[in-house]
Amino acid sequence: MMEKKKKTFRCVIRSEECKGCERCVEACPRGVLKMGTKLNLMSFPAVEYAGSGCIGCGGCFYSCPEPGAITIVEEVEE
Amino acid sequence: MKEVVKFGRPSGFFEKFERRPGPIKTNMHYCPGCGHGVLHKLIAEAIGDMGLKDKAVLVCPVGCSVFAYYYFDCHSIECAHGRAPAVATAISRTDPENVVIGYQGDGDLASIGFNQILQAANRGENMCVFFVNNAIYGMTGGQMAPTSLPGQKTQTSPCGRDVAETGYPIKVAEMIAQFEAPVYVERCALSRVPNIMAARRAVRKAIQNTVDKKGFSFVELLSGCPVNLKMKAHEMNEFLNEKMTKFFPLGVYKDVSAEREAIVRHTPIFEPDQVRELLFPEETKRAVDDNFRYTAKVFDEERRVKISGFGGQGVLSLGYLLATMGKLRNFNVSWLPSYGPEMRGGTANCSIVFSHTHVGSPQADHNCSMLICMNQPSVDKFLGQLGENGVLLYDASTIRQPEVSPDKTVYGLAASDLANTLGDQRVANSVMLGGIARLMQDCFLEGKESEDFDLAVEEAMNEHFAGKPQKVIDLNMKAYRLGKESVSIRFGARVK
Amino acid sequence: MGKTKKILLKGNEAVVYGALLAGCECYFGYPITPASEIAHASARMFPKLGRVFIQAECEIASINMVYGAAAAGRRAMTASSGLGISLKQEGVSYIAGAELPAVIVDVMRGGPGLGNIAPEQADYNQIVKGGGHGGYRCIVLSPGSVQEMCDLTMLAFDLADEYRTPVYVLADGMIGQMMEKLELPEPRGRRASQDWSLNRVNKTHNCVSSIYMDANDLEAVNKRLNAKYAVIREKEQRAEEYRMDDAEYVYVAYGISSRMCRSAVDELRSEGCKVGLIRPQTLFPFPENALRKALSNGAKKFFSVEMSNGQMIDDVKLSIECAKPVYLINRMGGNVLSVEEIVTRTKEMLGGDCK
Numbered sequence: 041m042m043e044k045k046k047k048t049f050r051c052v053i054r055s056e057e058c059k060g061c062e063r064c065v066e067a068c069p070r071g072v073l074k075m076g077t078k079l080n081l082m083s084f085p086a087v088e089y090a091g092s093g094c095i096g097c098g099g100c101f102y103s104c105p106e107p108g109a110i111t112i113v114e115e116v117e118e
Numbered sequence: 119m120k121e122v123v124k125f126g127r128p129s130g131f132f133e134k135f136e137r138r139p140g141p142i143k144t145n146m147h148y149c150p151g152c153g154h155g156v157l158h159k160l161i162a163e164a165i166g167d168m169g170l171k172d173k174a175v176l177v178c179p180v181g182c183s184v185f186a187y188y189y190f191d192c193h194s195i196e197c198a199h200g201r202a203p204a205v206a207t208a209i210s211r212t213d214p215e216n217v218v219i220g221y222q223g224d225g226d227l228a229s230i231g232f233n234q235i236l237q238a239a240n241r242g243e244n245m246c247v248f249f250v251n252n253a254i255y256g257m258t259g260g261q262m263a264p265t266s267l268p269g270q271k272t273q274t275s276p277c278g279r280d281v282a283e284t285g286y287p288i289k290v291a292e293m294i295a296q297f298e299a300p301v302y303v304e305r306c307a308l309s310r311v312p313n314i315m316a317a318r319r320a321v322r323k324a325i326q327n328t329v330d331k332k333g334f335s336f337v338e339l340l341s342g343c344p345v346n347l348k349m350k351a352h353e354m355n356e357f358l359n360e361k362m363t364k365f366f367p368l369g370v371y372k373d374v375s376a377e378r379e380a381i382v383r384h385t386p387i388f389e390p391d392q393v394r395e396l397l398f399p400e401e402t403k404r405a406v407d408d409n410f411r412y413t414a415k416v417f418d419e420e421r422r423v424k425i426s427g428f429g430g431q432g433v434l435s436l437g438y439l440l441a442t443m444g445k446l447r448n449f450n451v452s453w454l455p456s457y458g459p460e461m462r463g464g465t466a467n468c469s470i471v472f473s474h475t476h477v478g479s480p481q482a483d484h485n486c487s488m489l490i491c492m493n494q495p496s497v498d499k500f501l502g503q504l505g506e507n508g509v510l511l512y513d514a515s516t517i518r519q520p521e522v523s524p525d526k527t528v529y530g531l532a533a534s535d536l537a538n539t540l541g542d543q544r545v546a547n548s549v550m551l552g553g554i555a556r557l558m559q560d561c562f563l564e565g566k567e568s569e570d571f572d573l574a575v576e577e578a579m580n581e582h583f584a585g586k587p588q589k590v591i592d593l594n595m596k597a598y599r600l601g602k603e604s605v606s607i608r609f610g611a612r613v614k
Numbered sequence: 615m616g617k618t619k620k621i622l623l624k625g626n627e628a629v630v631y632g633a634l635l636a637g638c639e640c641y642f643g644y645p646i647t648p649a650s651e652i653a654h655a656s657a658r659m660f661p662k663l664g665r666v667f668i669q670a671e672c673e674i675a676s677i678n679m680v681y682g683a684a685a686a687g688r689r690a691m692t693a694s695s696g697l698g699i700s701l702k703q704e705g706v707s708y709i710a711g712a713e714l715p716a717v718i719v720d721v722m723r724g725g726p727g728l729g730n731i732a733p734e735q736a737d738y739n740q741i742v743k744g745g746g747h748g749g750y751r752c753i754v755l756s757p758g759s760v761q762e763m764c765d766l767t768m769l770a771f772d773l774a775d776e777y778r779t780p781v782y783v784l785a786d787g788m789i790g791q792m793m794e795k796l797e798l799p800e801p802r803g804r805r806a807s808q809d810w811s812l813n814r815v816n817k818t819h820n821c822v823s824s825i826y827m828d829a830n831d832l833e834a835v836n837k838r839l840n841a842k843y844a845v846i847r848e849k850e851q852r853a854e855e856y857r858m859d860d861a862e863y864v865y866v867a868y869g870i871s872s873r874m875c876r877s878a879v880d881e882l883r884s885e886g887c888k889v890g891l892i893r894p895q896t897l898f899p900f901p902e903n904a905l906r907k908a909l910s911n912g913a914k915k916f917f918s919v920e921m922s923n924g925q926m927i928d929d930v931k932l933s934i935e936c937a938k939p940v941y942l943i944n945r946m947g948g949n950v951l952s953v954e955e956i957v958t959r960t961k962e963m964l965g966g967d968c969k
Binding site for chain 3: 137139171172173175177184185187191192193194195196197198201204205206207208209211212213215216233234237384385386387388389390392393394396397398399438441442445450451452453454455476477478479480481483484485
Binding site: 049054056057059060061062063065066067069082084096097098099101102103104105106107108109110111112113114115116117 | 128311
């Protein structure tokens with residue numbers, strides 16, 4: 041029997057593509073997203089990832105109206 | 119450590135939004151928090167995952183999503199306000215392999231273009247339509263939509279939507295589900311994550327139905343317009359989930375996808391031989407060739423014939439027979455009917471013009487050479503148009519003997535009475551044709567040409583009644599012969 | 615002896631024959647007198663060749679279906695009469711703006727408003743001058759016989775493709791309803807697909823649109839359209855001349871009016887009056903060259919003969935730059951000009967000149 045590999049997830053925010061609508065903040069079940077204060081090139085405050093705690097549910101990705109502002113990356117130990 | 123993108127930019131989007139003017143080529147033009155972006159991602163993801171980039175045609179509306187074509191990496195078309203379903207219909211019908219995806223907002227779909235969506239749904243066109251219901255006009259700046267909620271304040275309902283004045287929100291999904299043809303109708307909400315995931319399933323199902331040619335699939339999506347409604351993300355979700363769903367309950371309203379067979383459309387035929395077979399007439403056993411023409415001198419100039427009676431007497435039909443004979447004998451010929459309501463039950467008349475050269479005016483309105491009247495009002499109306507040396511033929515069963523100047527020739531023929539003796543009033547027009555043959559012999563044709571006229575009648579009858587039982591042709595020919603024998607010259611000059 | 619294939623057809627039916635022979639793939643229409651026979655014949659014949667016939671829910675839907683089919687790279691057609699065409703105009707503007715080929719047939723009837731169903735020619739301004747919003751023109755062909763209803767419909771498809779523009783066949787109730795002998799041209803195959811269309815064979819993902827948010831972009835589009843219209847003006851004028859060689863007086867008439875004029879020319883010529891006829895087969899572009907030639911050949915007076923309130927007369931005057939008097943001979947409301955009336959009014963206007 042194969043040993044179950046541990047999966048970890050990371051939320052990558054392209055802050056220059058974020059319009060600061062906060063939909064992802066609403067969507068995140070773990071509360072690991074919060075609004076930043078720094079304005080991006082479009083003059084929106086971009087959302088920030090706390091750095092850990094993402095469970096890879098994709099709720100923030102599907103709630104985000106922008107195509108590429110949020111990417112959820114799965115880190116697989118080899 | 120290996121890194122895999124679990125959720126990332128859907129592949130159904132262009133990598134860069136080159137069609138979007140201005141410097142920003144990665145973002146969409148929508149306001150922050152707009153539901154359109156959420157739905158765009160669901161659709162783009164489905165197009166990419168299902169391998170439809172070369173088959174999908176996105177049909178875009180007028181409204182905020184007018185620029186949807188900036189984003190999707192497939193064929194797309196921008197439509198007039200409300201008309202996307204008509205445009206989509208044509209794209210689907212003219213190539214059934216197209217996966218046609220309609221995208222419309224509430225003003226576009228449920229107001230200006232309501233007829234189009236209902237009719238496309240009712241026809242069961244093979245397409246899926248995503249209907250974004252955000253209860254407001256977004257692009258034009260926040261006016262009342264047909265789906266705005268009672269009491270909702272907008273630019274055009276500043277005191278709140280008054281249902282006594284403006285009615286209630288229109289429940290489109292419920293309406294579409296009432297039709298027989300649509301296969302799948304669901305209402306979802308682009309609010310909290312579980313709702314969005316339900317919408318994702320609905321989007322995929324609707325598109326899959328279209329791929330499978332099941333017919334019309336419709337997904338209504340309650341969506342937020344946070345800028346026009348002046349709401350933050352959580353307020354927006356609350357508005358969708360608590361307020362909007364009261365009027366617009368979520369759920370599947372119809373799903374017969376499993377039991378419906380795939381729609382089969384025909385392949386167009388362009389093979390010249392097959393087109394010829396349909397359009398080109400069969401060679402008939404014509405007794406004469408293309409060079410034949412009546413040489414009687416009267417045909418050196420145009421002959422203008424008017425036939426008139428009441429609708430139902432076969433006036434137009436008699437004219438058509440004459441015109442057909444003209445065609446068969448290589449005249450240039452025109453046949454012009456009275457048309458429209460006048461024809462339906464009132465008086466009917468037609469003009470036939472024969473010429474060996476070009477036919478000028480097709481209307482026998484003056485200088486008529488031959489007038490054929492099948493009721494009294496026709497004589498009263500048209501006798502004045504009969505030109506010098508003209509010939510009048512009338513149904514003597516009902517018409518009293520008209521008075522004419524001495525240059526004219528008048529034939530009476532009790533056509534209706536004679537038709538009755540044959541047991542069918544409807545062949546009075548063929549009796550009249552016999553009268554015409556007789557006066558042609560008397561006035562215009564001689565010898566072989568005169569004999570040929572009978573042949574031409576027979577051919578024209580065969581052509582006119584093609585496909586009808588032989589007894590119909592026989593009866594009409596019988597009526598024709600009877601008419602020819604029974605005609606009597608009442609008075610007048612001979613014009614030969 | 616040769617036996618050519620000839621049939622007797624109504625003008626409206628000849629349009630459908632022309633369309634099928636030209637390889638038209640789809641017909642979208644809504645019933646309206648006096649154009650309905652086009653829908654009837656299409657409903658009968660398009661499906662027999664596996665082609666698409668849809669009775670649309672309204673005129674607006676039918677022109678938008680044409681827009682969709684044309685965008686998808688298909689030869690498409692719709693037909694109606696004046697009031698139905700009014701409803702289609704938005705769609706025609708979209709088709710012109712998106713530079714799509716399409717054929718629209720207008721079988722004119724009496725107007726304005728509900729008017730009546732008798733023949734008129736008062737859609738001239740609506741069709742020839744634009745009709746919908748924005749600065750566009752359509753090529754307008756005007757058939758004068760049943761044969762031309764077929765032939766010009768075929769030509770309409772070719773011109774529409776060549777210039778990527780909507781093309782009208784502007785007929786009237788009388789030409790539509792009358793029957794004449796028709797010689798059938800040979801059928802054409804399927805038109806090759808265009809690289810700009812939404813046809814699936816195109817692997818570049820195209821977008822058909824007429825929206826240009828940037829004023830400079832939209833101005834450039836307008837300039838391109840106008841350059842196209844200039845080429846059309848130069849290359850596509852068509853007119854038939856009848857007894858024009860020594861004509862001193864010139865009728866300009868299209869459609870059914872031209873048929874009456876032709877008879878009137880013969881009648882006046884038999885009395886020694888040097889009258890001729892210019893029959894525009896294209897109304898946009900208006901056959902200015904034919905009129906200018908008549909002018910330089912010594913024409914003294916022109917007559918715009920039309921079943922409308924003096925609409926074409928503007929183009930007659932512009933063509934000859936008002937160098938000679940232009941008179942209007944017209945009827946309206948569905949009254950058809952009779953030959954007799956044209957002759958009488960010509961004599962009245964010419965006075966002693968007509969001999």
